[in-house]
Amino acid sequence: MRPFNPQFILDVIPNLLPFLWVTLSVVLGTVFFGSLLGFVLARAKLSQKPLYCWLADGYIYIIRCTPSIVLLFIVFYGLPKFCLEVFDMDINGYEKIFFVLVTFTLLFAAPISEVMRSAYEAIDHGQYEAAVSIGLTPWQAFYHIILPQATVVALPNFGNSVIELMKEGSLAYTIGLVDLIGKGQLIISQNYGAYALETYLPLAFIYLLLTLGVEKSFLRLEHAFSRQKKAA
Amino acid sequence: MLKITNVHKKYNDNEVLKGVDINVAKGDVVVILGPSGSGKTTLLRCINFLDHADQGEMEFDEYHLQMHSATADEVRKIRQKTAFVFQNYNLFQNKTVLENVTAGLIIGRNIEKNEAVDLALKALAKVGLSDRVNFYPSQLSGGQQQRVGIARAIAVQPDVILFDEPTSALDPELISEVLGIIKQLAEEGTTMIIVTHEMKFAADVATHVIFMADGNIVEEGRPKDIFQSPKEERTRNFLRRVLPQVEYNI
Ligand SMILES: Nc1ncnc2c1ncn2[C@@H]1O[C@H](COP(=O)(O)OP(=O)(O)O)[C@@H](O)[C@H]1O
Ligand SMILES: [Mg+2]
Numbered sequence: 001m002r003p004f005n006p007q008f009i010l011d012v013i014p015n016l017l018p019f020l021w022v023t024l025s026v027v028l029g030t031v032f033f034g035s036l037l038g039f040v041l042a043r044a045k046l047s048q049k050p051l052y053c054w055l056a057d058g059y060i061y062i063i064r065c066t067p068s069i070v071l072l073f074i075v076f077y078g079l080p081k082f083c084l085e086v087f088d089m090d091i092n093g094y095e096k097i098f099f100v101l102v103t104f105t106l107l108f109a110a111p112i113s114e115v116m117r118s119a120y121e122a123i124d125h126g127q128y129e130a131a132v133s134i135g136l137t138p139w140q141a142f143y144h145i146i147l148p149q150a151t152v153v154a155l156p157n158f159g160n161s162v163i164e165l166m167k168e169g170s171l172a173y174t175i176g177l178v179d180l181i182g183k184g185q186l187i188i189s190q191n192y193g194a195y196a197l198e199t200y201l202p203l204a205f206i207y208l209l210l211t212l213g214v215e216k217s218f219l220r221l222e223h224a225f226s227r228q229k230k231a232a
Numbered sequence: 233m234l235k236i237t238n239v240h241k242k243y244n245d246n247e248v249l250k251g252v253d254i255n256v257a258k259g260d261v262v263v264i265l266g267p268s269g270s271g272k273t274t275l276l277r278c279i280n281f282l283d284h285a286d287q288g289e290m291e292f293d294e295y296h297l298q299m300h301s302a303t304a305d306e307v308r309k310i311r312q313k314t315a316f317v318f319q320n321y322n323l324f325q326n327k328t329v330l331e332n333v334t335a336g337l338i339i340g341r342n343i344e345k346n347e348a349v350d351l352a353l354k355a356l357a358k359v360g361l362s363d364r365v366n367f368y369p370s371q372l373s374g375g376q377q378q379r380v381g382i383a384r385a386i387a388v389q390p391d392v393i394l395f396d397e398p399t400s401a402l403d404p405e406l407i408s409e410v411l412g413i414i415k416q417l418a419e420e421g422t423t424m425i426i427v428t429h430e431m432k433f434a435a436d437v438a439t440h441v442i443f444m445a446d447g448n449i450v451e452e453g454r455p456k457d458i459f460q461s462p463k464e465e466r467t468r469n470f471l472r473r474v475l476p477q478v479e480y481n482i
Contacts, residue, residue, distance in 0.1 A: 126320060126322035127322055127324055129282050129318070130322035130323070131324070131340075132311060133280050133314070134315050134335070134340055135336050137308060144335065145324050148326050149326050
């Protein structure tokens with residue numbers, strides 16, 4: 001067997017790092033679009049109308065039962081077909097990252113809607129009533145009174161979901177996206193499977209740093225948002 | 233000024249309000265008495281549209297509306313003319329005392345910040361909390377929190393303030409500081425509808441007393457008449473149960 005080659009690790013890192021931004025774009029894009037969809041789902045789940053609750057519940061359930069990689073392939077192969085048949089729109093040539101973003105947005109929205117819903121429900125409804133009773137509109141009451149407090153409650157779970165997402169995101173290479181992992185795969189195959197360990201180790205290290213970074217950022221956010229609580 | 237007629241409200245099969253009428257003129261202090269579960273809270277909440285009545289008519293100055301079919305716009309207009317003081321204060325936990333009071337002005341009424349702060353500071357001075365403006369609700373005693381609740385309500389200069397048992401959640405030694413403020417408001421001619429179990433206070437401030445039971449108004453009239461010579465058996469029973477306690481307290 002070929003001996004372990006530490007020098008290769010040092011050589012491979014500069015080749016991987018340029019693709020860090022692809023990985024980060026997937027994460028940030030998914031957090032953005034997934035949160036929007038998650039918000040809509042949470043809103044539906046909290047709705048008085050049984051149909052909306054039911055639809056949101058159904059969606060969340062289906063997503064929970066679907067392995068990420070399966071959804072990724074369904075979107076990658078299915079979405080172009082769907083768009084062609086239904087909208088007569090050819091999206092086959094779209095960038096890979098588009099399909100990755102669609103997939104992970106669909107995935108991320110489900111747990112994040114639960115995080116949002118439970119954070120919303122953690123804030124005493126009486127504060128909302130007090131706000132509308134002195135003349136705020138329902139939206140103002142939500143935006144100025146409930147949302148800031150629910151955000152504090154949601155942040156730790158939101159952070160965990162982002163870390164989960166980042167790790168799930170490493171599946172994107174399977175449809176050919178060249179992100180950190182994708183580039184790693186390319187390097188390994190260029191070397192005919194040699195140096196796999198020397199490639200995966202720095203990848204693990206980069207993901208470790210990313211996770212630490214996300215954790216730290218969320219701790220900071222929590223700190224900033226809950227300053228008023230600490231004053232108590 | 234405010235007249236509501238034939239208010240009905242059901243929770244599932246439980247008929248909580250069975251056709252209640254109330255008429256409030258400017259400067260009135262209407263006190264609503266009644267045993268627990270008689271629908272007093274629900275009535276106040278329906279007036280402010282925190283609950284939606286199944287039936288009922290409301291005339292409020294120039295507005296005239298059906299309570300079950302009020303539009304969001306009508307609801308907003310009525311709420312701009314009223315304020316609510318809650319049993320458990322419901323202060324905004326993420327806002328300081330001052331911000332609690334300015335919210336209804338700055339956010340709800342688009343009043344400019346400087347002016348809103350002026351109005352809020354006046355309201356807070358009235359409830360004796362000028363030295364607590366930068367505190368958060370969690371740093372205050374129950375009595376102080378309820379006084380912030382009152383300041384928040386008076387700052388928006390509503391036509392009517394609705395009080396739902398404003399002292400029920402307070403330790404006995406804190407009750408009088410809150411009742412004192414409400415009494416002062418009454419003396420200044422503030423129009424109020426107050427649900428309370430404090431009988432002596434009720435007799436003191438009320439211009440009109442309503443006794444409710446089981447979703448109906450059983451009896452109403454001047455405080456003197458209701459407290460000293462109630463006509464209905466149910467009113468007499470209720471007062472007999474609650475009045476001796478008051479005498480012990482004094
Ligand atoms: N949100 C609700 N859902 C179901 N029942 C309710 C609700 N609010 C109040 N009730 C019922 O309505 C009745 C009157 O309640 P309430 O208006 O709070 O009375 P009071 O304030 O006079 O004690 C009670 O029987 C109570 O159980
Ligand atoms: Mg009550």
